[in-house]
Amino acid sequence: MTLSRKVLLLNASYEPLGTISIPRALRLVWKDTAEVVELDGDRVLRSPRFVFPVPSVVRLIEYINVRKRQGRSGNMRASIIMRDRYRCQYCGVKGNAFELTLDHILPSSRGGRTEPENLCAACKACNQRKGDRTPEEARMPLLSNPSALRYGLEKAAMYHAAESRPEWRKYLFLEDAKLVKATVA
Ligand SMILES: [Zn+2]
Structure with missing residues (x-):
């Protein structure tokens, strides 16, 4: 206990x-x-x-x-999905860690970094629909206030x-x- x-x-x-x-x-x-x-x-x-x-x-x-350490963290994916409370940040559908994917909010092809602040949980359908577009271009606003994502990975848990x-x-x-x-x- x-x-x-x-x-x-x-x-x-x-x-x-x-x-x-x-x-x-x-x-x-x-x-x-x-x-x-x-x-x-x-x-x-x-x-x-x-x-x-x-x-x-x-x-x-x-x-x-x-900063150096975070990039290497192997469980960043799990932590982000937890931070986002197992919800797709575009449509709000709930899923488990296998059903949800990580989406680059600003696509990596456009210079978006693989950092907690630029990643969110997304269902497969939303991730595919959004593709290489920003949330604005795709007209898929994030459910969470983007400033909430700026809190580091562990902070929500802390x-x-x-x-x-x-x-x-x-x-x-x-x-x-x-x-x-x-x-x-
Ligand atoms: Zn979705």
Whole structure:
């Protein structure tokens, strides 16, 4: 039960990177790759010989370049379909990960990048109908506010999880504060 809880992973800069499982967080801490920033109340994990306090937030010791990493991420497809809540972003039909495809919002033939911000879940019919056109050209507006797609892959999941994890909020808001600053500057 405790094992299904998530741990918030922060970059060395305190930028939230996503959520990981408790065993993975413990391994990172064990290997001195990450340090515990917040504990999950007084939850503990017991092994026959040890009792581990369960971390709630861990921070990487060394900064990692997220941009580079995202491109290599093997489960980007699954994450995007999850972010889009298993709905075609053009017609709204629900589907599973096998039924839905990934659509380049700005087609790759027109310079659209393979990045979360430019990808959305689409049913096969819509993907085919849209073809090499932009949503405007195809008159197929996106259901989600496109600005919502700008949130990185993990963010929707992080914000969702943060509803029950008040100790995460200051790290998520830290980023919001930075974003606001960046927009104002
Ligand atoms: Zn569709």
